[in-house]
Amino acid sequence: PSKGFVGLQDLDNLAKNSFPLCMRHLFFNLRHEHHLKFGGRQQLGLFLKGIGLKLEDALNFWRSEFTVKMTTEKFDKEYGYSIRHNFGKEGKRVDYTPYSCMKIITSTPGVGDHHGCPYRHFSQENLRSVLEDQQLSSRTVDAVMEKVRNRHYQLACATTFEAIHGCPSDGINHPNQYFEQSRRALQG
Ligand code: SF4
Known part of the structure; x- marks a missing residue:
């Protein structure tokens, strides 16, 4: 349910002003810890897709955080797939819906x-x-x-x-x- 696109540079402000508590909590934890476990990646990742973050920006966003603690190769191999998957670009190619x-x-x-x-x-x-x-x-x-x-x-x-x-x-x-x-x- 996106209205227009959201760019990477807008995310911190939007998180502060317009994310509900569930998403603020995930977003700022990711910013501080440079990691989120699977449930958090799914909940936040699909939400971000829903607000209009495009696949390329989503990959850059997660990669820039996770690679504070791991190599780009490891990120691309272990995490890139599931991000593309959530956008319907892998596997069954279902465009997954953000959680209610x-x-x-x-x-x-x-x-x-x-x-x-x-x-x-x-x-x-x-x-x-x-x-x-x-x-x-x-x-x-x-x-x-x-x-x-x-x-x-x-x-x-x-x-x-x-x-x-x-x-x-x-x-x-x-x-x-x-x-x-x-x-x-x-x-x-
Ligand atoms: Fe609010 Fe729903 Fe998020 Fe709970 S799950 S914080 S009720 S938006």
């Missing part, structure tokens, strides 16, 4: 994984501190945490969206839909 909130919320990240939904998978303490880093008021943070306690993760995400953007959301059921709504809200 439901799929992400019901995933089961293990130790060392960064995929999943922060509202569902972070500890309360960790989630609270991430929300506070986003400059949300303590009243908003409390409202989000209450929705989380009631297991309304997507409502918690919508409340965060509304506080950050200062406008109502249409409800959140897909990270790419969060992104589109954010771009609309910020571009007016």
Whole structure:
């Protein structure tokens, strides 16, 4: 569901301003650790494709991070294939769809994984501190945490969206839909 193309130079700003928490968390972990495990690569990679990052840029993006810690040959051999695969350029040539909130919320990240939904998978303490880093008021943070306690993760995400953007959301059921709504809200 892409509207136009997104270039590599735009990614950090978009991640900061328009990615939902699940994707921000993956993106900035990748930037800091120069690695993501399989579940994270899939969740973030398909999302980035959905916002309009082209295959060549996607390969350059992942390669530039991963090769901080490994050779280009190793990257191309072990990781390049699955990126092209997600774009339908390998194997069965299916153009894979970015994950919905439901799929992400019901995933089961293990130790060392960064995929999943922060509202569902972070500890309360960790989630609270991430929300506070986003400059949300303590009243908003409390409202989000209450929705989380009631297991309304997507409502918690919508409340965060509304506080950050200062406008109502249409409800959140897909990270790419969060992104589109954010771009609309910020571009007016
Ligand atoms: Fe991501 Fe959806 Fe969770 Fe929001 S509710 S953080 S968009 S998975």
